[in-house]
Amino acid sequence: MDASNPNNPFNPNDPGQQSQSDNPDNAAVDGAYNQDPQNKFAAGKKKAGSGPDEQIWSGGYSAVDQSGSFIILTLITIGLIVGGVFFWPLVFAIPVLWIAQFIRVWWIKMGVSYELTTRRFMHEHGVIKRTTDRIEVIDIDDVTVEQGILDRMFNVGTIKITSSDRTHPELRIPGIKDVKKVALMIDDARQEQRDRRGVYIESV
Template sequence: MKCPKCAAEVADNAAFCPQCGASLKAAAGVASAQPAAKRGRALDEPERDLWSGAYSPKAMLGVWAVLALLSLVGLAIGFLQLSGSAQWSALLVVIVLAWLAGAMVLIYRRLSVRYRLTSQRLYHEKGVLRRTIDRIELIRMDDITCEQGPVERALGIGSIRVKSTDRSDPEFWIYGVEDVRNVASTIDQARRAEQVRRNVFIEMGAANG
């Protein structure tokens, strides 16, 4: 190595420079402290929010289409054959209740599930009155898959499957995601960035350990 004062070549285990007599212990301490400081900064990097979302109403468009079709068929048959009877009134009640049930399912899905992606974790909040929060470390994720049917592709929605080494959620699904391709790409990029960051930290620790 070189003396920091006179730049003369000295032995690695030398305590003093043979040319100028400068102490080499302080320089070695500063040099060893720099990698440790870099490792500390890498490990202490704060979480940054990258995406948040909930169940998209578009994901139930197929349900609304089926309800609309059945309602029209029921109303047509009822009007022609049951008009003015008690069965006609009962049919109307059934149709209204079916739409109310669909609306309640949508409201429940919208309120009971939320997702939040940060630069280090994926958070899954569930529950209405009582909320529980599960989290998956991005470094534990192995694979991100986006799945869409023909109608979902046209609407830009879909589901995301996350495979990880997390024991509680080895295969985690995110349903009803709007702009699903971009969201899946964001999760995958965040996963790769976090794994690179952690690997750099581990390699630096091994090299200077």
Template sequence: MKCPACAAELPAEAAFCHKCGVAISSSVDQPAAAGGPAAAKRPRAAVPPTAGEDQEEVLWQGQFSKLAMLGAWIAGGAFTLVIIVIGFFASFTGGAWAIAAGAIVLVWIALVLRLLYLQLSLHYYLTNQRFIHERGLLWREVDRIETIDIDDVGVVQGPVERMLKIGSIRLRSSDASTPEFMIQGIENVRQVASLIDDARRKERRRRGMYIESV
């Protein structure tokens, strides 16, 4: 089936043209001019959205979860234990113990600072129309992906992350500047991924587009 307005190829059951947006409905015969042929059939104009239909609504917002660093915490604990065990077996002197303690403290300070940085610098927002990603502390960078441009939503989890219901979400989109994007360290990751997938499908249906046609 072709669009009567722009001649684009459409699925047989399409309600709207995915290129020009015109409604695909039964045509209406116009009265014939006196003594002339019947007037050409014209498609009905698309019905404009009702008031409030285009209003942007926040569906979810989140940030990097401290649970997402569980592997780093475990590694830090293992490092601390190994240093202590080595100290006892090697009979560290006072100076050696001071160096070992300093190394342990530095490791834990680095882990805490990394967590604070990720939690303060990464912010995610999902609306019914866009996915917004903010990053940075002093210099803030904001990226936006239209939900209608999101082509695929995937979830990435390790064994421990599945137990804690955390993980990363991979977005693939037709956005030229962000063809692939990872949302890292998200709690209830499968639920959030479903929200994103539902938002993109609803926005495409609202604009009369099929998932396969974009």
């Protein structure tokens, strides 16, 4: 018995009366049980989002998406050539229309770019003023592919992303080459993040 504290039954010289802090096994068990649930959830959430953010795919607008416009413009050109036989000034409209079409396609192509990583889908738009928007892939609810007849012929299309993101609850991405493959990449990245987050939440 400690002479300085006669009411303290702990004897440091007694090997059978070791404190729990001296036993690492007991400390680990107590730490697991006494951990704050909020901190435990935050640790699991942090672990679920850990790891490098790796790029899966990057791309932009494909001019092949304008195949329908080019076909229509070709028919108009033929009509102007025929009309030029009777009224020759109509021929001067042909280069103007084609130049305007190429400028339009170039503007659209330069105005957008996309990047898919393991965590985010990034959408950049604008030529003079560039704006970058990010959607967490775990917030994506649905990925839809839209294709017309010509789109299926040239393997392009539009991807529609529905998510819980407040800025872009519905994002349409036109002119994507290999559209079904890209849509599958987005869906796989979303499912992988949801599965990973679900595993860590269950472990908490």
